[in-house]
Amino acid sequence: MANFTIADIKALREQLGTGMVDTKKALEEADGNVEKAVELLRLKGAKGNAKRADRATSEGLVVARELNGKATLVELACETDFVAKNERFIALADKVADAAAAAGADSVEAALAASAGDQTVDQLISDEAAIIGEKVELRRVRTLDGDAFQIYLHRTSKDLPPQVGVVVAYSGDDAETARSIAQHISFANPSYLSRDEVPAAEVEKEREIVTEISRNEGKPEAALPKIVEGRVNAFFKQVALLDQDYAKDNKLSVAKVAQDAGITVTGFARFKVGA
Structure with a gap:
């Protein structure tokens, strides 16, 4: 027995x-x-x-580190929420984040090649996946430079580790407002910092779409330029952080909130597990 x-x-x-x-x-x-x-x-x-290589990894967690004037955000993925909340998986994510931050890795490839003790991060993940019995995947890594940082990690379920992570890089002294902007990002999910960063091809495609929509709605041809411009500005408010209405007061833009607080947001990263 x-x-x-x-x-x-x-x-x-x-x-x-x-x-x-x-x-x-x-x-x-x-x-x-x-x-x-x-x-x-x-x-x-x-x-x-090898047999698990083609399996989907829709669960996992996000974790962040601030080190040597940089902040690193990591998404580590697995197959099930049971593993996502397991202590061994969480400890693995911490080791991966430590290694990625120490290396200043700004890509999955750089993070996988980083040293984690006497092995690489890639080898560490492979070894731990073998024990855990699920596919484990380092899905995303981003490292920001900045004068100061705010990190916000959000739990979508009290039973799971954080699944939404935001890092904000900024200059200025108002850490509370910077953290509030990080919380805003977790909710509003902007793609770019400012409208100037939106690729011209993406703006032009949006302009063509809203022009066609406006014509199909029967809008007067003479009024189209103003209508289209308004809709393009609405597009910027969706995708550009500084143009967005501030989540805590939609009468203010994020740019205005930052300006009033005396801070300048210089960059951000946002990961949501599985998205």
Whole structure:
């Protein structure tokens, strides 16, 4: 009879995020030896990593670090919410974020190549995925330079780790307003800092679309330029942070809020798990 209990299975499963059946089999094969069972699960998982390559990773978490005058935002993805809230997966995300921040990585490729102890981040993720038994993927990494930073991590569910993360780079002394703008970004999801950053081709495409819509609505030809300009400005308010109506007071733009607080937003990054 194997030398372990149901409580042992539960404890190991919660530690590793592995399936009930696989955990039980590993403990049986290891005769209750937890360290040996972990190694068996790792070996079994390593063989399964390739099989899991095409699986979807729609769950996970975001984590951020501020280091050496930079701030790094990381999204680490997995297959299920069970793994996303597992302590081992959360610890892995922390190690990945530490390594990416230390390397100043601004891309997935750079982060995967970064050193994490005596191995690369890529190797670390592969090893941990083998133990966890799910596909684990470093989906996005962004590093910002700036005078100061505010980091906002939002939980979409109290049972899960943060799934929306925002980093704001700014200059000035009003940290409270900078954090409020980070919260605004988490909600409003702008694509660009200012309208000047929106690619000209994207603006022109929007202009063509709203022109066609306006004509189809029967708007007078003479009035089209003004109508189209108004709709293009509405487009900028959707995609450009500084043009957006401030979430806490829609009578003010984000640009006005920042100006009144004496701060200048110089950059931002926003990740939402699976989006």
